[in-house]
Amino acid sequence: MxxxxxxxxxxxxxxxxxxxxxxxxxxxxxxxxxxxxxxxxxxxxxxxxxxxxxxxxxxxxxxxxxxxxxxxxxxxxxxxxxxxxxxxxxxxxxxxxxxxxxxxxxxxxxxxxxxxxxxxxxxxxxxxxxxxxxxxxxxxxxxxxxxxxxxxxxxxxxxxxxxxxxxxxxxxxxxxxxxxxxxxxxxxxxWVGDEEIEKLLRHGEGWLTAHPAREQITKRYLKRQHRLTRLALAQLAEEDNPDPDSAEESHAEEEAAVEKPISLNQQRMNAVIAALKQRAAKRVIDLGCGQGNLLKLLLKDGFFEQITGVDVSYRALEVAQERLDRLHLPRNQWERLQLLQSALTYQDKRLSGYDAATVIEVIEHLDLPRLGSFERVLFEFTQPKTVVVTTPNIEYNVKFENLPAGKLRHQDHRFEWTRAEFKNWANRVAERFSYTVEFQPVGTEDAEVGSPTQMAVFSRNS
Missing domain, CATH: 3.30.1610.20 (Hen1, N-terminal domain)
Incomplete structure (x- = not known):
């Protein structure tokens, strides 16, 4: 061998x-x-x-x-x-x-x-x-x-x-x-015993939890022993289902508190929806949808015919479903919506076939070594006609009075880019995967540090 x-x-x-x-x-x-x-x-x-x-x-x-x-x-x-x-x-x-x-x-x-x-x-x-x-x-x-x-x-x-x-x-x-x-x-x-679960979780750390075939992988790795498979899948589910009252939610609230004085989240959502409508994108997939902020607005707007939310966290999707249920929409309106558990760094055939993909305040949560995998999944394999990406502009952070100097807006952010860094990244991605890209500021633009959020809209070359 x-x-x-x-x-x-x-x-x-x-x-x-x-x-x-x-x-x-x-x-x-x-x-x-x-x-x-x-x-x-x-x-x-x-x-x-x-x-x-x-x-x-x-x-x-x-x-x-x-x-x-x-x-x-x-x-x-x-x-x-x-x-x-x-x-x-x-x-x-x-x-x-x-x-x-x-x-x-x-x-x-x-x-x-x-x-x-x-x-x-x-x-x-x-x-x-x-x-x-x-x-x-x-x-x-x-x-x-x-x-x-x-x-x-x-x-x-x-x-x-x-x-x-x-x-x-x-x-x-x-x-x-x-x-x-x-x-x-x-x-x-x-012989496969309980210790094999530990081996599987150790060597599968960072990739197995969100793998589309994780149940088949787990079952086969543990020689189809039902008890071991159930235990392993339960532990994988625990890793993937954070409590909404946990530190993750408090970090998100902290970021929202930083941006609230300028109503940045609402401005961001409005800018994204306007970009989608301008490009006649009726079938939209929101990658990294979290607890459904954008999904709620898309679902309330009859312009959009198919709406899919995707997140790696099963618990986040549960919270999103609970929040969307409060809209009390007619039954036929719910047929436009679906929620999927998947990871942005893994290929998943279910993510293909949409007019547009939105990636709203997501890329800054990815480790830089995994950003390349995200690029290939989104632009090479999924290939939506339009991709809308937003991310914080780190230059603007000095304008937030309640954000200490040198601190990022969210504790889970792996990076926050300057305007030049974001444009360099977006231009490189567009050239590599045959897209064109346009840039748009979101929020009030300062003459020195730019806007609080930066947005790139990618269009696939025909």
Missing amino acids: LLTIATTHFPATELGYLLHKHPDRCQSFSLSFGQAHVFYPEANTQRCTVALLLDVDPVKLVRGRSARLEQYVNDRPYVASSFLSVAIAQVFSTALAGRCKEFPELVETPIPLTAKLSVLPCRGGENFLRELFEPLGYSVSAQGHILDEEFPEWGQSQYFSVELQHTLPLSDLLSHLYVLIPVLDDDKHY
Whole structure:
């Protein structure tokens, strides 16, 4: 079984530091089921490739137990499976944990990576393979193999040679492989108990909670044991369902209090709705809809024919539904609305097919390394005709008397951009994904620091 990971990050040989494996050495590691070998087929400043070769000993697998013939003769030595996950965890343990003494800043840096799996069993076919990796932002290439070249009429096998490409931290790639390889194989070579829940949650941290296929991933990873699956899904739900009276809500109230003296939220909503109507966008999806502020206004306006709210937080969607229920609209009006749980950094087919997408005061809540995934999901895969993005203008913060100097408007903001930074980002995105972009100030514009909110309206090139 062979796994290779390549990068063109410059200098590419820094991959060796991340993996704690020197490119000039060939190393072997003893495992309970065989041996793992690590070597570098190529290593220079332009491109570096590491190979993990797994040699599974079928005799070791059954030693000390009464064995049947099929335990000696099977596909385990030749295909990616839970054996490879164990090898990744043991041989690349430091990289998987995201540690590197020599280059600590490189651990969290997204770098271009290409992973190739020589033979990967995909029980569920190529579509399931894509459903697992594409929402995480990967470009997936899969070559199927027939059962027997001498008897092509036997049809295709469940085995694929797979190439995965993405720009992300190495530890994220290893975590995805660690969890999803045995999920695709739909089997594990060892007993699965309660400790497997902890492994799943640890290695799925930051991505599994909002993955569209999280229930299937959880069920297969835990070998379809109902009790373990229920416990794991319950813990994932706890991570995703914040109490509306928690710190998150208090932070949102704090931001609203900062902006309330100038009625900024209302001005922002009015500007967004005007931009949508100007572009005749009747089918609108609000990404990161929170507790439904924009949805409420769209639903009350008969101009809009289809309205969808999307948020990663299930609890936020519950609150949004409760607030929208208070509108007491006629039954036929509710048919225009739906609420979906999804994440902005994962591909989700349900998000496609809309005239416009709104992203209102959302991007500043994303970690910068994940902003690239958001860009691809929205502009490359979802591809609405119009995209409306608003974000705070940090230059204007000095005008808020109740905001201490140097403090951002919301404690969960990862950044707030200047006007120049926002325009540079929006222009780069528009050029990369074949959109044009226009900029509009929201709120009273100051001669020195601009407006409190900045808005970009993207239009897809035909």
